[in-house]
Amino acid sequence: DAKTTQPNSMESNEEEPVHLPCNHSTISGTDYIHWYRQLPSQGPEYVIHGLTSNVNNRMASLAIAEDRKSSTLILHRATLRDAAVYYCILRGSGGSNYKLTFGKGTLLTVNP
Amino acid sequence: EAGVAQSPRYKIIEKRQSVAFWCNPISGHATLYWYQQILGQGPKLLIQFQNNGVVDDSQLPKDRFSAERLKGVDSTLKIQPAKLEDSAVYLCASSLEWAVNSPLHFGNGTRLTVT
Numbered sequence: 001d002a003k004t005t006q007p008n009s010m011e012s013n014e015e016e017p018v019h020l021p022c023n024h025s026t027i028s029g030t031d032y033i034h035w036y037r038q039l040p041s042q043g044p045e046y047v048i049h050g051l052t053s054n055v056n057n058r059m060a061s062l063a064i065a066e067d068r069k070s071s072t073l074i075l076h077r078a079t080l081r082d083a084a085v086y087y088c089i090l091r092g093s094g095g096s097n098y099k100l101t102f103g104k105g106t107l108l109t110v111n112p
Numbered sequence: 113e114a115g116v117a118q119s120p121r122y123k124i125i126e127k128r129q130s131v132a133f134w135c136n137p138i139s140g141h142a143t144l145y146w147y148q149q150i151l152g153q154g155p156k157l158l159i160q161f162q163n164n165g166v167v168d169d170s171q172l173p174k175d176r177f178s179a180e181r182l183k184g185v186d187s188t189l190k191i192q193p194a195k196l197e198d199s200a201v202y203l204c205a206s207s208l209e210w211a212v213n214s215p216l217h218f219g220n221g222t223r224l225t226v227t
Contacts, residue, residue: 032212032213034215036216041220042218042220042221043116043203043205043218043219043220043221044155044203044205044216044218045218046215046216046217049213049215085154087154091212092212093212098212099157099160099168100145100157100216101157102154102155102156103154104152104153104154105154
């Protein structure tokens with residue numbers, strides 16, 4: 001399975017931007033980069049996904065490196081509600097990589 | 113749109129007892145997933161259904177776990193008999209289609225404690 005590497009934890013201040021990094025050096029050409037987050041006592045929540053180009057939606061932005069070996073999830077203005085575990089997951093169209101396989105993610109703490 | 117509904121929210125049982133969890137996916141979603149999340153870990157896929165057929169159950173402990181999806185809508189996951197190591201949150205998710213671009217929508221899970 002294609003794997004990702006994320007920091008165990010990060011800290012941010014409320015109303016400041018947050019950049020959550022993810023390394024995926026073994027990514028294949030058909031793998032999409034997906035981000036989910038999990039708030040305390042809730043199920044995971046879809047955030048964003050992309051293949052090659054940067055992506056924006058109402059929740060966040062996804063910046064993908066030109067060689068696709070890394071990506072960054074950007075929360076433009078962190079709020080207390082953004083405190084969660086963030087998972088970066090590769091999901092491809094073939095074999096076992098098709099599954100949404102979660103790692104341990106990054107625990108984001110947002111300080112008031 | 114209504115989200116994925118799961119019940120019960122919490123369940124406490126003794127080891128060797130049986131337990132069942134219920135999931136109602138988002139209306140119209142063809143693909144349904146059951147995940148197990150042990151404390152401190154990310155969710156692990158147990159079984160995936162496409163309509164009412166099983167697509168992947170490679171990580172389901174079939175000697176004690178079973179799941180079905182009647183008429184391609186609701187699903188139940190059963191454990192019989194339960195072991196201490198089955199203590200976890202059981203998450204149900206659904207997606208509109210079986211496609212790499214189709215996001216999963218998760219319920220809030222059932223927290224199982226086996227004593």
